[in-house]
Amino acid sequence: MSYAVLHIMKASGSCNAIARHIERTTQPDNAHPELRHLNRDDFIKYPDGVDGLGEAIQHRLDNAGLTRKIGKNQVLALNVLMTSDGDALRRLADEGCLDEWAQASVGWAKQTFGEDNVVAAHLHMDEQTPHLHVTVVPIVTAERKKKASEAKAKKRYRTKSKDGPRLSANDIMTRENLIRFQDTYAEAMERFGLERGIRGSEARHVDQHEYYRQCQIKKKDLEQDVAGLSAEKKQLDTENRSLEKRKAELERGNRWIEKTFADTKAANAEMSRQNSELEKRKTELVKENSSLAATNTTLSDEKRQLEAEKKKVADEIADIEADKSKLIDERSAYAKETDAARKEKETALQEAADAKAQRDSNRRDALSNLANRFTGSNGKPRRG
Numbered sequence: 001m002s003y004a005v006l007h008i009m010k011a012s013g014s015c016n017a018i019a020r021h022i023e024r025t026t027q028p029d030n031a032h033p034e035l036r037h038l039n040r041d042d043f044i045k046y047p048d049g050v051d052g053l054g055e056a057i058q059h060r061l062d063n064a065g066l067t068r069k070i071g072k073n074q075v076l077a078l079n080v081l082m083t084s085d086g087d088a089l090r091r092l093a094d095e096g097c098l099d100e101w102a103q104a105s106v107g108w109a110k111q112t113f114g115e116d117n118v119v120a121a122h123l124h125m126d127e128q129t130p131h132l133h134v135t136v137v138p139i140v141t142a143e144r145k146k147k148a149s150e151a152k153a154k155k156r157y158r159t160k161s162k163d164g165p166r167l168s169a170n171d172i173m174t175r176e177n178l179i180r181f182q183d184t185y186a187e188a189m190e191r192f193g194l195e196r197g198i199r200g201s202e203a204r205h206v207d208q209h210e211y212y213r214q215c216q217i218k219k220k221d222l223e224q225d226v227a228g229l230s231a232e233k234k235q236l237d238t239e240n241r242s243l244e245k246r247k248a249e250l251e252r253g254n255r256w257i258e259k260t261f262a263d264t265k266a267a268n269a270e271m272s273r274q275n276s277e278l279e280k281r282k283t284e285l286v287k288e289n290s291s292l293a294a295t296n297t298t299l300s301d302e303k304r305q306l307e308a309e310k311k312k313v314a315d316e317i318a319d320i321e322a323d324k325s326k327l328i329d330e331r332s333a334y335a336k337e338t339d340a341a342r343k344e345k346e347t348a349l350q351e352a353a354d355a356k357a358q359r360d361s362n363r364r365d366a367l368s369n370l371a372n373r374f375t376g377s378n379g380k381p382r383r384g
Contacts, residue, residue, distance in 0.1 A: 002088035003197045004189035006182055007081040010169050011135075022079070022122050022133045023053050038125035043106045044118065053135060056119040060137040064116075067164050075169035077119075078138055080109055082185070083131035084194055092192060093130075101192050102132050108188045109134045112181060113172070128375075138169040229366045236359050243352045250345045257338045264331050271324055278317055285310055 023041070046052075050059050057077050061070065070076070082105045083089070092098045106121045113136045120135040141164070186196030289306055 001195050002084050002193065004186045004192075004194035005081075005083045005197070006185045008173060008178065008181065009079045009081065010075045010173070011077040011079045012075065022120075022135065032126050035126035040102075040123040040125075041120065043102060043121035043123070046120075053120045053122075057135065057137055060117065060119050060139070061167070064137070064139045064167075065165050066139075066167060068166065070167055074167060075138065076167070078113075078136040078169060078172065080113075080134040080136055081131055082109075082134065083129055086129045088194060089130045097192060098130070101189075104188055104192070105132050105185075106134060108185055109136065112184065114139070136172075138167060138172050139165050140168050140171045141165050142171060229363075232362070233359075236355070239355065240352075240359075243348070243355065247345075247348055247352065250341065250348055254338075254341055254345060257334065257341050261331075261334050261338055264327065264334055268324075268327055268331060271320070271327060275317075275320060275324065278313070278320065282310075282313060282317070285313065 046056050047059055050056050061076065089098065089101075092101050102121070102123050106118070109121070110118045117137050117139050118134060119137055120133075122133045122135075124131055124133065182196060186194070189195075285306070289303065289310065292303055292306070
């Protein structure tokens with residue numbers, strides 16, 4: 001269930017000073033300029049010749065029939081803030097009831113403070129939580145309550161008129177009245193699915209200036225966090241470039257190993273072909289030698305020559321076998337180097353992936369902290 005939030009503040013300063021924030025004469029730090037066009041101030045029509053909130057307050061003071069001079073530090077207006085949580089107001093907007101909610105809130109203010117005293121109403125849609133500012137000039141007609149010290153004083157002064165209108169924020173903002181305001185406003189908001197805040201709650205509304213001060217502190221903290229993250233990102237980028245360079249070197253090494261392996265494989269194939277031919281030639285020579293020895297002993301010289309050739313061939317075969325064995329050993333060594341290089345490549349790629357995953361995790365954590373710091377900065381509204 002969402003609450004109907006009502007907060008009444010004494011607006012200090014001149015009429016124009018009161019109007020600056022409400023009319024967005026100066027842009028607050030927590031407002032979004034791109035949403036300013038959604039703000040509204042057409043709930044109450046200003047009197048003829050009156051332009052703006054400051055003039056509207058002054059117009060009411062000038063035409064209220066006040067007989068007493070307004071004090072220098074006297075409260076000229078009350079800022080009545082009406083809102084709820086963001087989800088509730090977005091629900092009302094989605095249902096097309098936000099305007100009806102604002103009109104009902106203004107109607108409650110007129111009925112509570114007097115229609116003539118409610119001089120303006122501004123709906124702010126450019127902040128995190130939409131809210132309504134109703135400006136009330138605290139004109140009362142009830143008799144002023146005497147202070148205890150004044151009642152006990154021996155010296156008496158001329159009695160002033162008791163029935164005339166007076167400017168008195170204190171008469172309006174008594175504890176009894178504030179509780180009654182919370183009750184009646186909650187009753188008016190029931191049809192919008194909003195209920196009264198918890199009675200006796202210690203939750204208090206954060207003053208606007210205090211809220212801005214807290215925002216500035218959080219802004220500085222966030223700027224420091226961003227600077228730290230930027231430095232960390234720069235370091236990670238440097239490490240990433242180093243890893244990419246190492247990866248490129250490993251890939252070049254792998255390509256060289258693969259080419260060497262392919263060349264060795266081709267050389268081995270050629271040696272195998274030559275060995276096969278030599279084996280074939282050897283077989284043929286053996287057959288020829290056997291045939292020559294059996295047919296003619298007179299060919300002994302030729303036989304000896306053939307034996308010598310045979311020995312030469314055998315020596316060549318032995319040399320080839322030695323070369324083949326050497327190539328096989330080299331191939332085995334290359335295979336080991338290739339396997340080691342491949343494992344080194346896989347390790348480097350895994351390290352790069354782990355580093356990237358860690359960077360992504362750190363970045364998400366940082367962004368989550370950033371969002372939590374920003375979105376979690378609102379103070380709880382005051383309950384009656």
